[in-house]
Amino acid sequence: MNRVSVPTDPQGRIPENAAGGLLQIDLDALASNWRALREQAAGSETAAVVKADAYGTGIEQAVPALQRAGCGTFFVAHLSEAIRARAAAPGAAIYVLNGLLAGTGPAYADHDLRPVLGSSEEIEEWAGFCRAQGRRFKAAVHVDTGMNRLGLTVREGLVLKDRPELKDFEPALLMSHFVSAEESDNPLNRRQIEAFQAVRQTLPGLPASLANSSGIFLAAKPHFDLVRPGYALYGGNPTPDRDNPMRPVVGLKARIVQLRWIEPDETVGYNGRWTALERRRVATISVGYADGYPRSASNRGNSGETVLAGMALVAGHPCPFAGNVSMDLIAVDVTEVAGRVKRGDTVTLIGGTLTVDEVGRRAGTIGYEILTGLGPRYTRTYRGGEG
Secondary structure, three states, X not given: OOOOOOOOOOOOOOOHHHOOEEEEEEHHHHHXXXXXXXXXXXXXXXXXXXXXXXXXXXXXXXXXXXXXXOOXXXXXXXXXXXXXXXXXXXXXXXXXXXXXXOXXXXXXXXXXXXXXXXXXXXXXXXXXXXXXXXXXXXXXXXXXXXXXXXXXXXXXXHOHHHOHHHHOOEEEEEEOOOOOOOOOOOHHHHHHHHHHHHHXXXXXXXXXXXXXXXXXXXXXXXXXXXXXXXXXXXXXXXXOOOOOOOOOOEEEEEEEEEEEEEOOOOEEOHHHOEEOOOOEEEXXXXXXXXXXXXXXXXXXXXXXXXXXXXXXXXXXXXXXXXXXXXXXXXXXXXHHXXXXXXXXXXXXXXXXXXXXXXXXXXXXXOXXXXXXXXXXXXXXXXXXXXX
């Protein structure tokens, strides 16, 4: 039997002709966004949040690009991500936002990582580990000012200075997290700033951090000593009530694997949720929810109806999805450009007018979910990032 081998990239990447979708990541735009945020927060250190595989762009590629741009501090969610970030950025300060899991002190010490301590139990365990090692390892302390997920209460934060455990390790950062910074007029922003300032005043000299991407742009400028942008770095709009000041970082194209005519009253896709009211040309593209494209972007209207659903740019023209997004495939109504497309062409799923925010809106979700859901089946190409 003759076998056809698919050539593999030396780094294990998927060759373009072996994948249904092409994910394009602009590391120069990523670095440019970081510099723009640093300028916006002038006077404060600008870190980078690289959790969720650097919002789907790849820790191993994004972290070195950001470090070459000048970033010296990174935040991740999990210890496993921190270990990957450490390999990509020797010498950087790396914080783990989700806290100290029981018994993980040795791993933090081995890789020179910093837990974000958000409870009395975590503070006690980290202090005990440091005492046992005879070293004052660094950590951040998280005070909850309104999110009610992780962190010490404000009351606990106000008496933090009296805790003897703080002598056993080196507090390197005091931090909290905004609830609704993207809503610039939300009164909760001011209440959080005031609560955080009250705690900070009890710990003079300890660097402080509150602002996420949107927090950087608040009129109150709650930048403190360090800001922690995430979403904006990757092209998401941190100011949804204004134009997006960030450059797009991610582009996604999908390949057309088949074209067909759909006759009047025929349906498309699982459960027949979309009906052709007249003869329509439909392209099937080789991307689906197994690739991280949300099923919630399905178009369950009929041809010609205006509904909020997924869309692709086909030959530069916006074309609506037809029917349900399935695991590996999406049908797109390309009737308006029927004479300009053929099997093997690519269509744009993220790019141009289909920003990550717009794709999220059309799927009934947010751009964060679109970015962090980007799956491993795409061919990934990277542009720039050399500095």
